[in-house]
Each structure stands twice: as C-alpha cells, then as structure tokens.
Amino acid sequence: MSLANAPRPLNKLLIANRGEIACRVIRTARRLGLASVAVHSDADALARHVREADEAIRIGPAATRDSYLNVAAVIEAARQSGADAIHPGYGFLAENADFVAACEMAGIVFVGPPASAIAAMGDKSAAKARMDTAGVPLVPGYHGDDQTDEHLQAEAERIGYPVLLKASAGGGGKGMRVVERGAGFQAALDGCRRESQAAFNDDRMLIEKYLTQPRHVEVQVFCDSHGNGVYLFERDCSVQRRHQKVLEEAPAPDMSEALRREMGEAAVRAAQEIDYVGAGTVEFLLDADGSFYFMEMNTRLQVEHPVTEMITGEDLVEWQLRVAAGLALPKSQNELTISGHAFEARLYAEDPEQDFLPATGTLSRFALDFTGAGLDPDQVRLDSGVEAGDAVSMHYDPMLAKLITHGDDRDQALTTLNRALAALDVSGVVTNRAFLQRLASHPAFAGAELNTRFIEHHEQALFAPTALDEADYARAALVALDCLHSEADDDSPWQRRDGWRLNAPACLRVALAAPAHGRDAADSEAIVTVLAEREASRGDWQLTVRERRFNGNLQRLAGDSVALTLDGHRRRLLARRDNDSHGETLVLADAHGEKRLAWRRLDGVDHGQHEVDATLTAPMHGTVVALLVEPGQSVEKGTPLMVMEAMKMEHTLTAPTDGAVEAFHFAAGDTVGQGDVLLEFAADE
Structure with a gap:
C-alpha cells in the first residue's frame, strides 16, 4: 500500500537530523516513494545527508541550539518545503515533547510517539513511578523532587555506594557519573549538572544503586495506533565507554527463551502503560542471577537498531513510516522470529x-x-x-x-x-x-x-603495547620502501629514493620503532633498523631484521589495499602512512588487528618531544567550561586545571607535573581550536 493512500497520507518527509541516520531515512523514504527534505546548519552545508536529499534547507549556524534544536526553524523548514511529515532520527529533537506538540499545531505528522508518551518517559524520575505501577522491576534509587545538594548526598548514603548519578532528562551517557564514595559526590554532581544543563537545558538528577557487573540488555518494542504492540527481541549493549555503547549484538548471548519472553512482555507493558505509538527501546540491567531492572525507555529509534533488523529481516524505519501513516503493524508477535546473530x-x-x-x-x-x-x-x-x-x-x-x-x-x-x-x-x-x-x-x-x-x-x-616481531618490521619496511618510490618527482633514477645505485644492488636502511602505546606507555622508543637490498629495480627485496633475513615484495592494489609477500607467504592488508602525535607512522591492518610503527627518516632530523612542554594545549576543538585553579597556585601532578566541552562531552585537563599555573589564555565560555595554548605552566625544578 502506498503511503500516499494511507489513512494519514504521506508524500514528502523532512528529516530533522544529520549524519548516518538522516542518510538512512532518506534512502528508505525514497524506496517508499516519498520525497525527502534535509535540514542543515552552516557546519553541515556540504554534508552527505544534504547531498543525498531531494531538497535541503539551512536552519541556522553551527551551534545546535541555533539549528538542529531550534524548533521554530525546523517547523518553518517543513512549511517552506511543503513536507507533511517530520522524522526526528535520534538525538536532537527526537524526544522533545514540545517539538511534537509544535508539529501537531502545524498539522505536520511526527514520525514517533505522541507528546504525552515522550513526556512520560522523558522525566526519568516520573517514569520510574509509572513503571512501578505497571509491575516493571526497578533498580533501588532516588527519583524525587528534592534536588538540594544535601538531600541528594543523603540519598546516596542511604542507597549505598557505589551509586550512579544520572540526568533526569538525559540519555546517551550525558550528565552521568559513577560515584564510588562520598568524598567525590559533590564534584560528580556539579559535573553532571553542567553536562545536563548544556545538553538538555535541565539539571535535575536521579540516583540509582550502581550494580557492579550487570549486563545492559534492551528490548525493541513497536506499537501502532490500533492498540497492537510487539517486541522484536533484545540487544546486548554491555560494552560501553563513558556510559555510551561501543559494541552491540542481537540476540543477547545466553538468553533463555523464558527470560527473553519475560523481558519482552515487560517491555511491551511499559510501552502500553504510556499509550505508546511507534518504535521505542526499553532498557534493562540484567544481573548475574537473572534478575532484570528497568533503567529507562528511549522514545525513539536507537542507534543500534540495525542488529535487530539483521536478525528479524524487518526494516524498522519503514515500520516507523507506515505506523506514522496510520497503518497497523506489519506483523504480530507470533510472526516474528530470530534468524542468526548480528553485531x-x-x-x-x-x-x-x-x-x-x-x-x-x-x-x-x-x-x-x-x-x-x-x-x-x-x-x-x-x-x-x-x-x-x-x-x-x-x-x-x-x-x-x-x-x-x-x-x-x-x-x-x-x-x-x-x-x-x-x-x-x-x-x-x-x-x-x-x-x-x-x-x-x-x-x-x-x-x-x-x-x-x-x-x-x-x-x-x-x-597493552602491540607485540611486534621481525616479520612485522620487514612488512613495514616494504611499505616504507613503496612510499619512498612514490615520492620521486619523476622516473629519473637520479630522483628516486628507493636505494638505487649505479652498477650496484640497491641498498638502504629503514628505521622503525613501535610508537608509545597505551595510556601509561613510556616516551622512550627502541629503533629497529631494517637493511633492504635488491639486485634489480623490479625484483624482490632482501630484508635483514636483527640478523633474520626475509625475501619480500609489495603490490599496490586499490586505495590503501596492498598484497604483501614475505618468504612466499602472500597476505592482503591495508597499509597507509599517517602523521600523528608520534610523527610519521606506518599503519598495517588485517583481520588480526592493527599494527603501527613510527618511521624515523635517517635522511632527516627527528624533532620528537624530548623536553617537558611548559604549556598545555587544547587536545581538540571545543569550549572552555571552567577554570579550576587560580593563576600562581601551586599544584601537584594530575591536579584538574580546567574543563573543556566538545561534541557534547566534558574533558578535564590536568597538570602534567608538579608546578604552578602562571596564566590562563582563555576564560570560561571561550572557544578554542585544537593545538591552542591554553595556559602557561611552570614545572617545579
């Protein structure tokens, strides 16, 4: 059935987001016969989602509050383009009840749940109470209205450390900290509130008991406007950094059919408790004993939804658009099955x-x-x-x-x-x-x-540092030799830098080192020199590494892909040259992992960092949030000096050694570029 002939006809779809989800929605809309409209900030004027859409409209400058979070600008873009529906993607306005209400006021279909459902789950504290009523298990915690510092800390003491501080209006790891003991509670609370205020314009907190070794298992639910609700099984999202997911899989390993059904039915109850419509995810903590606890419900499509699509064979974005058009769910619960596994x-x-x-x-x-x-x-x-x-x-x-x-x-x-x-x-x-x-x-x-x-x-x-053997150095040397050959200005042998010699075998030395690796890696490096010789300009190289000899050659394929042969063993891998914090680096990657070797040019000067820098520079582009010490104040190594914010996350810069801050070059609220000198620091002698 064409969506143009659905109960709520859809012809043109505006995507109020950016990045991969915007591209995905654009492609699905096109397959269903819908025209697509992209919106973009100044920073995204040339972005991929803008290039792929049928139309694109500028909605403001780079700052999200002035563009992607600007409700009026997005609604005006829909009016201007004639879009009859808006897909919010995930993030930005996807879980903003006021935005949904604005869509309804403008007569535009919002591809997602009603404002009441978003509001019910958007306030994490109120949501816990609703779930308790629906019989969904909860983690012990505090979700109340008293937000004074003293009361929150008292509740943390009552619950028992470790506890998890979470932004009441939050999600995606923003405004979230684990607090191991009472001494660190206030600093964690202040940081969470700053992040929450910046990301959600709301600094209310809730506190939960922090389970030490739980799994993060979430259930994909889908409901329509006809009273139907199903769960499309579960995903395990336990591998995280900064409370943000890194690797996800479906179905969850070691999940019994009974537990799968119990969690799935609890998730559907949670959705039906708030009269949900559309795609949603109910997130649980699964303890080692099989007990599970409701964490939150994300009232939108999740970043990790493709693993569910892979094991069910369903297109969840298409489901979203059909439900938004007033159609019933394509399948009932007993028609949904799991096929295989996905990551x-x-x-x-x-x-x-x-x-x-x-x-x-x-x-x-x-x-x-x-x-x-x-x-x-x-x-x-x-x-x-x-x-x-x-x-x-x-x-x-x-x-x-x-x-x-x-x-x-x-x-x-x-x-x-x-x-x-x-x-x-x-x-x-x-x-x-x-x-x-x-x-x-x-x-x-x-x-x-x-x-x-x-x-x-x-x-x-x-x-841990990457283990390198003689064969790894030999392979990297072949890549370096290929780079030297490609650096020649022309085909003249006098311009070549691959060891060519008149009436003698080519011979040169390639100096390589395993760059410092790991957070606690030492700055020192051991250089290994590879002796490379060959008789003919197109013959194999004879490579000597620590008295071990190899015979090898390299064939350049498409892009950075190469076929590298060492002692008759041919392997295909990606090989490229990077310039990073360790200088010129050769990168070799295959299915067994990635190995990086610093290339030290023997015909040049290595200007590595051999002295302690007297200044701190910005590790990335961002905004200064707070200065934590006074100029002239003596500090110990590791003392927090200032807080920066970039890509919606806070980063604290610390003292590189014992010493004193002589001067700050930026104030709170200033924007800095990567590499900018942030402050002058005098190290103790």
Whole structure:
C-alpha cells in the first residue's frame, strides 16, 4: 500500500537530523516513494545527508541550539518545503515533547510517539513511578523532587555506594557519573549538572544503586495506533565507554527463551502503560542471577537498531513510516522470529589512547573493501553519514559510522565483524577502529563474558603495547620502501629514493620503532633498523631484521589495499602512512588487528618531544567550561586545571607535573581550536 493512500497520507518527509541516520531515512523514504527534505546548519552545508536529499534547507549556524534544536526553524523548514511529515532520527529533537506538540499545531505528522508518551518517559524520575505501577522491576534509587545538594548526598548514603548519578532528562551517557564514595559526590554532581544543563537545558538528577557487573540488555518494542504492540527481541549493549555503547549484538548471548519472553512482555507493558505509538527501546540491567531492572525507555529509534533488523529481516524505519501513516503493524508477535546473530560496531572520531578524546579533521579516505575482504553485502552493512573528503567538526557527536555484520551464529558473525573492521579503510581523522578490533578479538568478548565494565576490567589488555616481531618490521619496511618510490618527482633514477645505485644492488636502511602505546606507555622508543637490498629495480627485496633475513615484495592494489609477500607467504592488508602525535607512522591492518610503527627518516632530523612542554594545549576543538585553579597556585601532578566541552562531552585537563599555573589564555565560555595554548605552566625544578 502506498503511503500516499494511507489513512494519514504521506508524500514528502523532512528529516530533522544529520549524519548516518538522516542518510538512512532518506534512502528508505525514497524506496517508499516519498520525497525527502534535509535540514542543515552552516557546519553541515556540504554534508552527505544534504547531498543525498531531494531538497535541503539551512536552519541556522553551527551551534545546535541555533539549528538542529531550534524548533521554530525546523517547523518553518517543513512549511517552506511543503513536507507533511517530520522524522526526528535520534538525538536532537527526537524526544522533545514540545517539538511534537509544535508539529501537531502545524498539522505536520511526527514520525514517533505522541507528546504525552515522550513526556512520560522523558522525566526519568516520573517514569520510574509509572513503571512501578505497571509491575516493571526497578533498580533501588532516588527519583524525587528534592534536588538540594544535601538531600541528594543523603540519598546516596542511604542507597549505598557505589551509586550512579544520572540526568533526569538525559540519555546517551550525558550528565552521568559513577560515584564510588562520598568524598567525590559533590564534584560528580556539579559535573553532571553542567553536562545536563548544556545538553538538555535541565539539571535535575536521579540516583540509582550502581550494580557492579550487570549486563545492559534492551528490548525493541513497536506499537501502532490500533492498540497492537510487539517486541522484536533484545540487544546486548554491555560494552560501553563513558556510559555510551561501543559494541552491540542481537540476540543477547545466553538468553533463555523464558527470560527473553519475560523481558519482552515487560517491555511491551511499559510501552502500553504510556499509550505508546511507534518504535521505542526499553532498557534493562540484567544481573548475574537473572534478575532484570528497568533503567529507562528511549522514545525513539536507537542507534543500534540495525542488529535487530539483521536478525528479524524487518526494516524498522519503514515500520516507523507506515505506523506514522496510520497503518497497523506489519506483523504480530507470533510472526516474528530470530534468524542468526548480528553485531554493530560504532566507529567514532576519537583517540582511545587519549581517554577517548574526540578528534577532528578531514577524511582523506573512507571506504569498506568488500571485494578484497570477501565480504557479502547481504551480511555486512556500513551505515555512514560521511564520505571521503568530508570534514569532521567539533560541533556534533563524533560517531562517523556503524559497521554491522550478520552470521548464522555468534561465532560466524564475530569472525565477519573482525574481517570487516580490518577492511575498513579510514584515514585523515583519528578513529577508534583499531580499538574496536582489539575489543572484538578479545577472548572474553569472544566468550560472551559481558558486563557494563568490560573495558575497565580488561583495560590492561585492551591498551597493552602491540607485540611486534621481525616479520612485522620487514612488512613495514616494504611499505616504507613503496612510499619512498612514490615520492620521486619523476622516473629519473637520479630522483628516486628507493636505494638505487649505479652498477650496484640497491641498498638502504629503514628505521622503525613501535610508537608509545597505551595510556601509561613510556616516551622512550627502541629503533629497529631494517637493511633492504635488491639486485634489480623490479625484483624482490632482501630484508635483514636483527640478523633474520626475509625475501619480500609489495603490490599496490586499490586505495590503501596492498598484497604483501614475505618468504612466499602472500597476505592482503591495508597499509597507509599517517602523521600523528608520534610523527610519521606506518599503519598495517588485517583481520588480526592493527599494527603501527613510527618511521624515523635517517635522511632527516627527528624533532620528537624530548623536553617537558611548559604549556598545555587544547587536545581538540571545543569550549572552555571552567577554570579550576587560580593563576600562581601551586599544584601537584594530575591536579584538574580546567574543563573543556566538545561534541557534547566534558574533558578535564590536568597538570602534567608538579608546578604552578602562571596564566590562563582563555576564560570560561571561550572557544578554542585544537593545538591552542591554553595556559602557561611552570614545572617545579
């Protein structure tokens, strides 16, 4: 049935969001015969969702409060374009009851639940009370109206540490802190309130008992306006950093059919308690003993919905549009089944080695090598809002893409995920791709030993220095030799830099080092020099590494993909040259992980950091939130000095050593660029 002939006819859809979800909705709308309208800020004028939509309308400057969160501007864009429906994606206005009411006032269909349902679940404290009435299990906590510092701390003492502070109007990890003991409560409360106020314009808090080793399991629910409600099974989202999900999978491992049904039915009860319509997710904490507790309901489509689509074969965005048009759910509960297993890995522009600081820049390469990695497009999806050449700015969430894989079982889907991560060719911006590989290949993850502190529990292994052997140095040397050859200005042998010699075998040395790796890595490095020789200009290289000899060659394929042969063993991998904080770095990646080796040019000068810098510079573009010490104040190493905010998250900069702050160069509210000198710092002698 065409949506133009539905009870609430839809012809043109405005997408009030950006990034990969906007691109996804645009493509689904086009398949259903709907015209699409994108909205964008100044920072997104050339963004992918703008390029893919049938129409695009500017709604304001880069700041979200003046563009994507500007209700009046979005409604006016819908009026101007003649859109009869608005899809909110996730984030921004997706769970804003006032926006839904404004759509209703303007006669525009909101693709999502009614304002009353959003309001019921938007206030986390009130939602807990509603769920208690509906018989949905709750985590012990405080959800009351008394928001004084003293009362909140007293409630935390009553509940018992550790506790979890959460923004009452929050979501996505914003305005959330774990407090281990009373001494840190006030500082955590202040930080949560700042984040919550900035993200949601609401600084009310709730407190919950923090379960030490729970799993985060959520249930996908769907309801229509005809009284029908179903659950499309569950997802395990336990692997998180900063309370934001990193790896998700469906169905949840080790889930009995009885527990699956019990959680699913509880989720549908939660939705029906608030007269829900549309796609929603009911999130639970699942304890080791099989007990589960309601956390919150996200009254929107979730970032991780593709894993549910993979195991059910359903298009949830299409379901959203059909329900919004007044049609009944496409399937009943007994018609829904699980087929196989699926994973989703979130690719972020961030540096895991620097406490997951967001990163900015321009994507010089962004592609997934399906053919080279032997990936089946029916089993692998790359949902992205960026392409090669796109800029990644400081203004929005750092998620670049979602990599989704499917298999007949968990092991097969995980093997495909590792292969796909290795085939993901991304350069120009620091990402968490290599970290995702380390997560996905960790034995505990492969064994489904999951809980919400997985990264914390396995931090030593996940951030351990990469083990390198002589073969790794030989492979990296072949990549360096290929780079040297490509640097020649022309084909003249006198311009070549690959060791060519007149009437003698080519010979040169490549100096490589494993760059500092891990949060506590030492600054020192051990350089390994590879001796490379070959008789003919197109012959194999003879490589000597620590007295071990190899015979090798490299064939350049498409993009950064190469075929590298070492002693007759041919391997296909991604190989590229990056410039990062360690200088010039050679990156080699395959299904077994990523290895990075610093390339020290013997024909140049290495200007590495050999002295303690007397200043602190901004690690990313952002805004100064607070100055925490006074100029001239003596501090110890690790003392918090100032707070920055970028991509909707706070980051605290600390003293690099014992000393004193001589002067700040910026005040609270100032915008700074990556690399800007923030303050003058005098180290103690």
